[in-house]
Amino acid sequence: MVHVLLLEDDQNSREALEKMLIDYSEEIRVHTASSYPEAKNLLKSDIRYGLFLLDVNLGGENREDIGGILFAREVREQFRYTFTPIVMVTAIGAMEMQAYRELHCYQYIMKPFCQEQVQEVVRKVLDKEKQEDPPVIHVKKDGVNYQVKCDNIRYIEAIPRGIRIHMKNGDWDIPYISLKQILTKIPEDMFLQCHRMFVVNRREVEYFDMVNRVIKLKDCTDVVEIGVTYKSEIGRIVSD
Known part of the structure; x- marks a missing residue:
């Protein structure tokens, strides 16, 4: 499901x-x-939007109004929407150029719009969502946005004022993001929260030790603790 x-x-x-x-x-x-x-208000909800379709001018006859661009700026300021497609709807060519330069817009639709034009944009977005490329997450480290392949992640740990991503080729500390926030970015069927401080990549699990409440990971010495409140849920996964 793609939320627009x-x-x-x-x-x-x-x-x-x-x-x-x-x-x-x-x-x-x-x-x-x-x-x-x-x-x-919609942006504050827990919904994860996959596409923003924004009218540039929200002021009716007031052509100086650029409410859609102002909102697009707020969207881009949110970490989870750094790369989410934004499509601007506009009748003003100058606004289109400004949006492209400042906000890295995915595409624009000129008014008056037609059904074929709108649906072609949506088709591209849906096709992108369906691509079978390895899943990635976008993280900001040292002021730079990076793509991290989920297949390269062993587990994620909560640390003071951020998270630590334990990867096959090293660890990255990512500030100003919580474990709860990162859970909204990673594939639910690929990662499992096993502790209030840990999320583990299911594909990297060698075995679950339910007696000692730890998870042994493949090809490394790390073990991840299973929290008491998560023990029963993980027990059901192990028994399936």
């Missing part, structure tokens, strides 16, 4: 875009906002 945040102040345009998106695929769930404040 649609920001459009004109009701007719908003409803038309929403219908185009829903008609295209059952895999799409659209969340609509008619104003900048409404969009900000």
Whole structure:
């Protein structure tokens, strides 16, 4: 399921875009906002959006309004949306260029838009989601954004003011992100939280020692503790 945040102040345009998106695929769930404040509230939710479709101008006849661009800036300031596709809807060519330079937009749609144009953009996003490339997570280290292959991660540990990613080729300390936040970025079927301080890559597990409440990892000396509150859940996984 791909969640789309649609920001459009004109009701007719908003409803038309929403219908185009829903008609295209059952895999799409659209969340609509008619104003900048409404969009900000949607952004605060626990939903992980896979596409932002934003009208540049939210001021009706006021062509100086750039509420969509201001919101796009807020989106890009959130770590988890560093690389998420943003598509701008605009009738103003200059705004399009500004959005591309500043916000690394995925694409733009010029008004008046047509169904084929909108759905072609969505198709590209959905195709990207379905790619069978090895899953990756995006992390920021020393002010630089990196892609980390999930296959290279053994386990993730919570540390003061951040996390430590234990990888096959070394460890990375990533500040200003919690274990709870990183759990929203990694594939649920690939990683398992076994302790309030640890998340382990299932594919890297050599065996579960339920007596001593530890997990032995492959090809290394590390063991990861199983927390008391997680013991019963992991026990069910082991018995399956």
